[in-house]
Amino acid sequence: MSHSEADGLAVRKRRATYARIAASAARLAGEQGVGNTTVDQIAQDAEVARATFFRYFDSKESAVAEGVAGPWLTLVTEAIARQPGHLPAKEALVAAFTELADQFPAHAGQIRELAGLTRGSPALAAWTARAYQRYEHAIAELLVPRIPDATERDPRPHLLAALAMASVRVSLDEWVRHEGDLPALIHRALGSISIEPV
Amino acid sequence: MSHSEADGLAVRKRRATYARIAASAARLAGEQGVGNTTVDQIAQDAEVARATFFRYFDSKESAVAEGVAGPWLTLVTEAIARQPGHLPAKEALVAAFTELADQFPAHAGQIRELAGLTRGSPALAAWTARAYQRYEHAIAELLVPRIPDATERDPRPHLLAALAMASVRVSLDEWVRHEGDLPALIHRALGSISIEPV
DNA sequence: CCACAATATGAGACTTAGTCCAGAATGAGA
DNA sequence: TCTCATTCTGGACTAAGTCTCATATTGTGG
Numbered sequence A, B: 001m002s003h004s005e006a007d008g009l010a011v012r013k014r015r016a017t018y019a020r021i022a023a024s025a026a027r028l029a030g031e032q033g034v035g036n037t038t039v040d041q042i043a044q045d046a047e048v049a050r051a052t053f054f055r056y057f058d059s060k061e062s063a064v065a066e067g068v069a070g071p072w073l074t075l076v077t078e079a080i081a082r083q084p085g086h087l088p089a090k091e092a093l094v095a096a097f098t099e100l101a102d103q104f105p106a107h108a109g110q111i112r113e114l115a116g117l118t119r120g121s122p123a124l125a126a127w128t129a130r131a132y133q134r135y136e137h138a139i140a141e142l143l144v145p146r147i148p149d150a151t152e153r154d155p156r157p158h159l160l161a162a163l164a165m166a167s168v169r170v171s172l173d174e175w176v177r178h179e180g181d182l183p184a185l186i187h188r189a190l191g192s193i194s195i196e197p198v
Numbered sequence C: 001c002c003a004c005a006a007t008a009t010g011a012g013a014c015t016t017a018g019t020c021c022a023g024a025a026t027g028a029g030a
Numbered sequence D: 001t002c003t004c005a006t007t008c009t010g011g012a013c014t015a016a017g018t019c020t021c022a023t024a025t026t027g028t029g030g
Helices: A009-032 A039-046 A050-056 A060-082 A089-120 A122-146 A156-178 A182-191 B009-032 B039-046 B050-056 B060-082 B089-120 B122-146 B156-178 B182-191
Strands: A193-195 B193-195
Touching: A009 A039, A009 A050, A009 A060, A009 A089, A039 A050, A039 A060, A060 A089, A060 A122, A060 B122, A089 A122, A089 A156, A089 A182, A089 A193, A122 A156, A122 B060, A122 B122, A156 A182, A156 A193, A156 B156, A156 B193, A182 A193, B009 B039, B009 B050, B009 B060, B009 B089, B039 B050, B039 B060, B060 B089, B060 B122, B089 B122, B089 B156, B089 B182, B089 B193, B122 B156, B156 B182, B156 B193, B182 B193
Parallel strands: none
Antiparallel strands: A193 B193
């Protein structure tokens, strides 16, 4: 990860542009809907050329998905990475989400918004699913050293990561539909998972 | 589900058209790559008008994803549905995949092909992820009656379904990269995580 | 501080995806 | 067979996504 500040100007600038485009995409799509927002609008809002937009994102929907889900999912992965190294995988996951519980309210709006947007745009739903898979992969890497007796090419880190993301998806879905306490929902989902020895 | 044959001509025709388009999309994309295949080609090959194509699928990639992954994932869900009703969820999953082991070889080519195609097309990867989520949802429905003490809005059916699909994804990935016995890989993945009662 | 190599951006042309609509065709039911 | 509801078609239209080349910006060795 290493977001250290001494990373060279080019790299920092690149990251900033990436974030700026994603943010513009998320904001405009939230205000007008995905279908009514054009790439030109997003590019103009982020102060880049149209061609530059496509250097950073594969599609309009990709940018929106990253802009809405990205910040939140980044918090999750960072929280996992932050857990003390001696915690085994599942405990690290639980601890990370517990730690994030207070930050939920701040993101609740955006999360709800994404649900609304994906309802109206299958393309956005697809790219959101893809975004989730990317974070799932990142989480899997973080979990590898936390599986004590991990053999070579053990599937369990990836499966745990997949179930962590599934817990988020399922709980989010339930929360959007019937309200309730989102952190508690996620906690319950996570709690029902357990790793078996090989 | 109900694929009974007495469904009315219109319904059967519609299903046939859907399958024909998906198959054409999969074949052409496999031969030429997704990027070099146009919707016009697919529509022409499937003998429908361009406008009709978009009545059946949201995007070119959606059709390809369904055409390549669909038949195989349909086998999976049907195998699960076919298990005797008294089997609890996890056992039903294991039994279904065991039952499918002999059919793997027949689909191995297509599965490998999809992996190659998604490598070269992020858009296809996104729509494939979405397709997996759809099947995951279908599987979750099938598992609900197989969870003995399921409470209202219990997350476990969905989590189990997510485990099933994640097992497939992860094992597929491993198999594409390092060969091995795919059914055995899936079996191991399924066995390495369990969903506990609340 | 300067020059040069490497890489990021900008601009605009071009192909093709995806939407929309009015009219033809087709199946369900009387 | 006739009518109604739905689905398919063909074509026009907007915008997504690709490509190329010129220009600007950053990192690096002198």
